[in-house]
Amino acid sequence: MSCPIDQEVLSDYVDHQLAPNEWEHIHAHLQTCSACREIVLELQSVNEDLANYFQTVAVPFAFENEVMQRVIAMRQTKHIHHLSVIFYIVVGIGFGGLIALWFSPWGLPIRVLFRFLLPLFQVLNMLSVFVSHGWFIALALYSIGFMIASFVGLQWLLRTLKSEVTI
Amino acid sequence: MNQDDIDLIRKARQGDLDAFNAIVKNYKYYVYRTAFGILNHPSDAEDAAQETFIKAYQSLSKLRDERSFPAWLARIAMHTSSDWIKANRRHQEVAIEQSHHRTSHDAHQLAQTQLDIQDALNQLSEEQRVVIVLRMVYGMDYEEMAKNLDIPIGTVRSRLHHARLRLRELLGEEGGIHS
Numbered sequence: 001m002s003c004p005i006d007q008e009v010l011s012d013y014v015d016h017q018l019a020p021n022e023w024e025h026i027h028a029h030l031q032t033c034s035a036c037r038e039i040v041l042e043l044q045s046v047n048e049d050l051a052n053y054f055q056t057v058a059v060p061f062a063f064e065n066e067v068m069q070r071v072i073a074m075r076q077t078k079h080i081h082h083l084s085v086i087f088y089i090v091v092g093i094g095f096g097g098l099i100a101l102w103f104s105p106w107g108l109p110i111r112v113l114f115r116f117l118l119p120l121f122q123v124l125n126m127l128s129v130f131v132s133h134g135w136f137i138a139l140a141l142y143s144i145g146f147m148i149a150s151f152v153g154l155q156w157l158l159r160t161l162k163s164e165v166t167i
Numbered sequence: 168m169n170q171d172d173i174d175l176i177r178k179a180r181q182g183d184l185d186a187f188n189a190i191v192k193n194y195k196y197y198v199y200r201t202a203f204g205i206l207n208h209p210s211d212a213e214d215a216a217q218e219t220f221i222k223a224y225q226s227l228s229k230l231r232d233e234r235s236f237p238a239w240l241a242r243i244a245m246h247t248s249s250d251w252i253k254a255n256r257r258h259q260e261v262a263i264e265q266s267h268h269r270t271s272h273d274a275h276q277l278a279q280t281q282l283d284i285q286d287a288l289n290q291l292s293e294e295q296r297v298v299i300v301l302r303m304v305y306g307m308d309y310e311e312m313a314k315n316l317d318i319p320i321g322t323v324r325s326r327l328h329h330a331r332l333r334l335r336e337l338l339g340e341e342g343g344i345h346s
Contacts, residue, residue, distance in 0.1 A: 007328065007332075008324055008325060008328045011324065011327060011328040011331060012309075012324065015302070015308075015309070015327070017308060017309050017324075042335050043331050043335070045335075046331050046334050046335050046338065047303070047331070049280065049284055049338070050284065050299065050303045050334070051303055053280075053281055053284040053285070054200050054204065054300075054303050054304050056281060057199065057200050057203050057204075059195050059196055059199045059216075060199075060209070060213050063191075063195055063199065063213065063216070063217075064188060064191040064192050064195060066217060067191050067195075067217050067220045067221070068184070068187075068188050068191065070217060070221055071184065071187065071220075071221065071224050072184065074221065074224075074225075075184075
């Protein structure tokens with residue numbers, strides 16, 4: 001091509017990225033230079049085809065539902081993680097507190113109270129001897145019941161979370 | 168960007184899922200077309216577009232100016248799609264999943280043109296595809312593209328120009344749209 005106009009300027013012209021006076025200059029040039037005009041027409045044609053192409057790219061069906069399901073699942077996981085952290089902190093504080101009560105001077109009143117309550121525990125112990133193995137059976141039944149209730153509760157919680165995620 | 172979108176972003180930042188759902192609805196075309204333009208593969212584009220929204224949701228609190236949301240989202244979509252290319256090279260294959268179940272002659276020709284463009288886009292470099300997408304999908308000017316891609320305006324100009332020349336050449340070879 002013998003034309004002195006830089007081809008990139010023609011791209012800028014097509015994209016309207018030139019200053020008004022430059023744009024006018026190129027516009028006037030195109031009236032006289034058929035080679036540049038041809039390039040501009042081809043670049044415009046490519047632009048038009050690309051615009052049509054991107055317009056026809058269809059977003060998959062139920063796209064936003066899938067995104068929202070993932071967002072909700074992510075939120076639930078985050079909540080469960082937070083709850084787990086809180087649980088471990090509470091357990092830690094509980095154990096720490098017990099150890100502190102047992103060994104530190106601040107736990108003295110509790111230990112004294114425990115000593116006073118010890119006879120009561122001994123009475124209860126005697127009672128257990130009195131009712132023989134019934135006490136242990138009651139305790140075992142209570143523990144099993146508690147475990148079943150916890151398991152059912154946990155299952156229910158998981159089912160609720162799952163159903164919320166799949167909504 | 169309108170005030171409604173700004174309000175939606177503010178609400179979504181406070182944890183309002185309905186607001187975020189509306190954002191996904193409003194911007195899904197941009198994001199999916201960005202991913203599709205870069206990856207050129209429908210299912211990869213879908214995954215990358217979903218990932219883009221997830222990342223946007225996670226880091227929405229870091230967005231300072233709500234008005235910059237479209238450009239910010241475009242940046243996430245671009246980076247996610249680029250990372251996708253690095254992670255798996257499936258985009259090299261020409262996508263054949265897209266359906267063009269048309270019957271009339273014109274519709275068939277249109278479908279053929281679309282496939283030609285898809286094929287031609289596939290032959291551009293990733294950098295060229297990115298500038299094409301930013302220009303054609305988001306309508307960004309050179310300055311915005313340079314800012315988003317963190318490259319000089321001259322580079323944007325040159326990439327875009329060479330991408331178009333290459334497309335012109337490839338589409339001319341295909342004999343589809345210019346014939």
